[in-house]
Amino acid sequence: MAGNTETDMLKIKNLHASVEGKEILKGINLEVNPGEVHAIMGPNGSGKSTLASVIAGNEDFEVTDGTIELEGEELNELAPEERAHQGVFLSFQYPVEIPGVTVTNFMKTAINETRKARGLEEMPANEMLKKIREKSELLEIDRKFLSRSLNEGFSGGEKKRNEIFQMAMMEPKLAILDETDSGLDIDALKVVANGVNRLKTPQNATIVITHYQRLLDYIVPDHVHVLLNGKIVKSGGKELALELEEKGYDWIKQEAAV
Amino acid sequence: MAYTEEELKKELETKEYEYGFYTDIESDTFPVGLNEDIVRAISKKKEEPEWMTDWRLEAFRVWKEMEEPEWANVKYKKPDFQAISYYSAPSKKPKYDSLDEVDPELLDTFKKLGISLDEQKKLAGVAVDVVMDSVSVATTFKKTLAEKGIIFCSISEAIREYPELVKKYIGTVVPRKDNFYAALNSAVFSDGSFCYIPKGVRCPMELSTYFRINQAGTGQFERTLVIADEGSYVSYLEGCTAPMRDENQLHAAVVELIALDDAEIKYSTVQNWFPGDKEGKGGVFNFVTKRGICETNAKISWTQVETGSAVTWKYPSCVLKGDNSIGEFYSIAVTNNYQQADTGTKMIHLGRNTKSTIISKGISAGKSQNSYRGLVQINGRAENARNFSQCDSLLMGNECGAHTFPYIEAKNKTAQIEHEATTSKIGEDQIFYCNQRGIDTEKAIALIVNGFSKEVLNKLPMEFAVEAQKLLEISLEGSVG
Known part of the structure; x- marks a missing residue:
């Protein structure tokens, strides 16, 4: 492996992906290093959520060209659960409901399946309990909430908070937050952002996908990328997000068209 | 891996039926066919008193005049009732005083069933009666139960030892002419379980029966009678398995529950008869009549998990005769491949302040058809009767079907009836x-x-x-x- 790729957490090269024959991603290049927070912004329909789904391995999308590597290992051929076992976590924009399966039971299954795939024993019950207690406190989650059916009847804010709780439990290397701010009021947004910040370590990385700059006031990115029509057309520091907030996307569209 | 319809289909292909083994035990099997002589012969074989023989013959006469019902949402080739043998028993049969006397092959069968009697004996708390093909071969824990006055034995034994109890109650909840299969069962039932809990006694352990069809070309017609006397309580478990066979096997059981004043019966079934292979070949036809009657303040709960059988026709029901009596029906019915199930319950409210609850969960996969059929009937005298029904269906793939047929008849204005139904897809x-x-x-x-x-x-x-x-x-x- 070449020297400069060794430090990469995620390396995406010339990624093309389509759904039902329609190309959505048209050559994405992106490198994310451990300890970094990247924000991906862009107008509706630019391919942000598609990028998140493709990294997670959703096969509704067909990868027609390019590679995705996590710590130098190519992910392209791996099933979604195998990518999860490698440490990829996706916080869903629209978390699904699974009636009758409690949050606790779901997390227990997810953690133990992942441990099994990594050749580890099941997590002992007391350790699991301790972890649940710790992480639910971090995200200010009422314990009663954990015995409810997964996402069933949850408010928008509860669903998103639950996603971040799961992220805290799974301790991924790479977390992708897909529109985590949508549907959150300002207080919930602060709690979620606070949780994400506290889960940050020099060893893991986060990609924040968002439409608005608002979330980036609380989760401060090292890099901001603008996605337009399936391509990253502009990258910069956190000030780029502010500029977008102020001027909208039109000027970038014009710049990109040149 | 992505989850496409194609992959889901593969995912759902039948896992080899786990209980599909055949025990090579010499059997004493009657020639095929059904007539009065066969009915008499069965009764004689069981050393039954004359009244029982007559009872059977009357049932046979009724059955001959009846037509096989066609209203259920199932399609199958009607069995040829003259091509079935109506009696099959392990020939080395008889009474075992201890497990050592049991045919080792039979014991092996029990082990494969996961109910090794050795283990069961140690596993205090469960008394097991095993009905294999047609004969009840072993009942454990008899002594412990006898100390409390509880009778738990095969129905054949009960007919010989406790004729007055059997005579008083048999056919009172499911009359011989109730329906085609019940009439057939009444004529030819070869064995089954009998249970009596005396007044005020709480049965200290779960009573359990395992049914298994083994011999080819035989039908199984077991008859179960459970009587809970005033103020008593019993929890009864029933499990079913059958070996894999190309031809369909017939199972037509009758279960009658009698809950006298203030008594409670919990009846749980895990039904896993051979469902047929993934092309829909073979499998058990499961045509069962189960019904219980509740006297004043009594309660009956039916819980069933139905995963087996090629065709299921089954409606465990409650007749809420006494005031304040309660009926419950909790069901999970799973169909896969070409299985068909038409199952549900009947809650007949006769008494005042009677209450019933129905929770039905149907899961269909493959090319199967899964129907819930339920009747809630509130009669004129049943003041303040209440029912709550919930029928949920879960579909897997695009080729299966889920159907719900709720019937509601209310003849009293004070009735409160709620019905909820959902259908979802994974x-x-x-x-x-x-x-x-x-x-x-x-x-x-x-x-x-x-x-x-x-x-x-x-x-x-x-x-x-x-x-x-x-x-x-x-x-x-x-x-x-």
Whole structure:
């Protein structure tokens, strides 16, 4: 492996992906290093959520060209659960409901399946309990909430908070937050952002996908990328997000068209 | 791996039926065919008193005049009732005083069933009566139960030893002419279980019966009679398996429950008869009549997990005769491949302040058809009767069907009847969500199905619940189990 790729957490090269024959991603290049927070912004329909789904391995999308590597290992051929076992976590924009399966039971299954795939024993019950207690406190989650059916009847804010709780439990290397701010009021947004910040370590990385700059006031990115029509057309520091907030996307569209 | 319809189909292909072994035990089997002589011969073989022989013959005469019902939402080739042998018993049969005397092959069968009697004996708390083919071969724990005055034995033994009890109650809840299969059963039933709980006694252990069809070309017609005397309580478990065979096997049982004043009966079934192969060949025809009667303040709960049989026709019901009596029906019915199930319940409210609850969970996969059929009937005298029904269907894939046929008849204005129904599909988005959390598709389906069935699984006694969960996974998945 070449020297400069060794430090990469995620390396995406010339990624093309389509759904039902329609190309959505048209050559994405992106490198994310451990300890970094990247924000991906862009107008509706630019391919942000598609990028998140493709990294997670959703096969509704067909990868027609390019590679995705996590710590130098190519992910392209791996099933979604195998990518999860490698440490990829996706916080869903629209978390699904699974009636009758409690949050606790779901997390227990997810953690133990992942441990099994990594050749580890099941997590002992007391350790699991301790972890649940710790992480639910971090995200200010009422314990009663954990015995409810997964996402069933949850408010928008509860669903998103639950996603971040799961992220805290799974301790991924790479977390992708897909529109985590949508549907959150300002207080919930602060709690979620606070949780994400506290889960940050020099060893893991986060990609924040968002439409608005608002979330980036609380989760401060090292890099901001603008996605337009399936391509990253502009990258910069956190000030780029502010500029977008102020001027909208039109000027970038014009710049990109040149 | 993505989860496409194609892959789901593969995922759901039948796992080899786990209980499909055949025990090579010499059997004493009657020639095929049915006439009065066969009925007499069965009765004679069982050393029955004359009144029982006459009772059977009357049933046979009624049956001859009846037509096989066609209203259920199932299609199958009608069995040729003259091509079936109506009696088959392990020939080295008879009474075993201890397990040492039991044919070792038979013991081996029990072990494969996961109910080795050795273990069962140690596993205090469960008394088992095993009905294999037609004869009840062993009942454990008889002594412990006898100390409390509880009678738990084969129905044949009960007819000989406790004729007055049998005579008083048999056919009172399911009359001989009730329906085609009940009439047939009444004529030819070869064995089954009998249970009597005396006044005020709480049965200290779960009573359990295992039914198994073994011999080819035989039908199984067991008859179960449970009597809970005033103020008593019993929990009864019933399990069923059959070996794999190309031809269809017929099973037509009758279960009668009698809950006298203030008594409670919990009756749980895990039915796993051979469902046929994935082309729909073979499998058991399961045509069962189960009904219980509740006197004043009595309660009957039916809980069933139905994963087997090629065709199921079954409606465990409650006649709420006494005031303040309660009837409950909790059901999970799983159909896969070419299985067909038409199952549900009847809640007949006769007494005042009677209450019934129906929770039905139907899961259909493959090319199967799964129907819920239920009747809630509130009669004129039943002041303040209440019913709550909930019927949920879960579909897997695009080729199966789920149907709900609720019938409601209310003849009293004070009745309160609620009916809720939902139909859902396991979505690709649910599977992907689980996958993303490191849970593979097979495990994800198991998780979703268990979640869907939870309200009913929770009603099963502990040891049965574990088995039932395992069965759900086996029935629906490629390799979990």
